[in-house]
Amino acid sequence: MFSNLKKIFYFPIAYYFGFFAQIQLLLWKPKIIIITGSNGKTTLLHLIESQLGKKAKYSHHANSAFGIPFNILGLERKNLTIGEWPMLFLLAPFKAFKLSPKEKIYVVEADCDRPFEGKFLGQLLKPKITIWLSVSKTHTVNFPPPVEENVAFEFGNFLEYTKNFCIINGDAKLILNQLPRTKTEIKKVTKNHLQNYQVSKRGTNFKIDNKTFTINYLLPEDTFYLLATLIELLKKLDIPLDLKFTNFILPPGRSTILEGIKKTTIIDSSYNATPASVTAILRMFKKYPGNKWAIIGDMIELGTEEQEEHEKLAREIAKGDLAKVILVGPRVTKYTYPKLKTLVNIPIETFINPKEALDYLKDNIGGEEVLLFKGARFLEGIIEHLLKNKVDVNKLCRREKVWQERRKKWGL
DSSP states (O other), X not given: OHHHHHHHHXXXXXXXXXXXXXXXXXXXXXXXXXXXXXXXXXXXXXXXXXXXXXXXXXXTTOOSTTHHHHHHHTOOOSSOOGGGHHHHHHHHHHHTTSOOOSOSEEEEEEOOSSTTHHHHHHHHHOOSEEEEOOOOOSSGGGSOSSHHHHHHHHHHHHHHHXXXXXXXXXXXXXXXXXXXXXXXXXXXXXXXXXXXXXXXXXXXXXXXXXXXXXXXXXXXXTHHHHHHHHHHHHHHHTXXXXXXXXXXXXXXXXXXXXXXXXXXXXXXXOSOOOHHHHHHHHHHHHTSOSSEEEEEEOOOSOGGGHHHHHHHHHHHHHTSOOSEEEEESHHIIIIIHHHHTTTOOSOEXXXXXXXXXHHHHHHHOOSSXXXXXXXXXXXXXXXXXXXXSGGGGGGSSOOSHHHHHHHHHTTO
């Protein structure tokens, strides 16, 4: 019942906040840069921030038809509870006329979780520059078939409303198909930009267009699209590139390296899990040294694609150089496990309840394993109890009260 009401009132309520956000934008008049696509948006946002710094304002923790108007207006949902909404409604008209930010560039991460969201945000923001690098099966439960084509069409709305310049993935056919919708200048980044990619315990190295990037994070190979895009964007903005990435910091749950109990290494990529992002992380993990265990949770909101994508996941897991696989959740147990056990001859454990997976890990970790966490099912709650230094809990994702209460219900 609540889910149906949310669908009915989602955009009418979003238009309420969008109306007042539009007033603030008219007063502010920033140069808007949109980052959109199914994957890599947050990483690119932080890469851009590491270069532009205080020259721009950034839509941190906001990428939806609600989140972006809230970000523009300076509204915030602190606890993600229903009780916050009345005050948000009351504050919106006053926030529309607040003192505008001093920054003249606004870098916005924009998602399309449902039909019409791209059009809504495109009309609201009317960006000077749009960056679109990926299309994959993310939140596809909300889209009719053909799913990926419809998702691409929704993202394509940003191209349609862009005023000056677009940077796109020139290897993505679904993106290329949408290009007739814009008359702006277009720059394509392709595989030809990447010259070398290496993974080590300290991070990742990329060589792109004869420039060497050394980054102290574990980033998948496809990150080169983001770095190549960054080069093109800075050229357009006439800003020099800092190859050292001194100020580059990723938010929690994006391949953060943490110390675990019994001298284990934890790679925390628990923030999200789409077919494309899980594949990219598994391929990166294959290059990482050590006695590697993969703890993989469900991929959610895939709709009719759910079984197919979880069976494909088994083939990607099988390609990894893994000593053990632990599957957590009903989808990976039902669909991934039967396929995976026919493809590999390594120990595979399955759990529906994340607390059971945690107990298994505590009992069976021998010492010095490398533990990769990727997927849904409260994996951040499992990691929390495996940390060597408990202060590192602040480096995990989903610290809000609502998520703490949900983890407690699962015994975490």
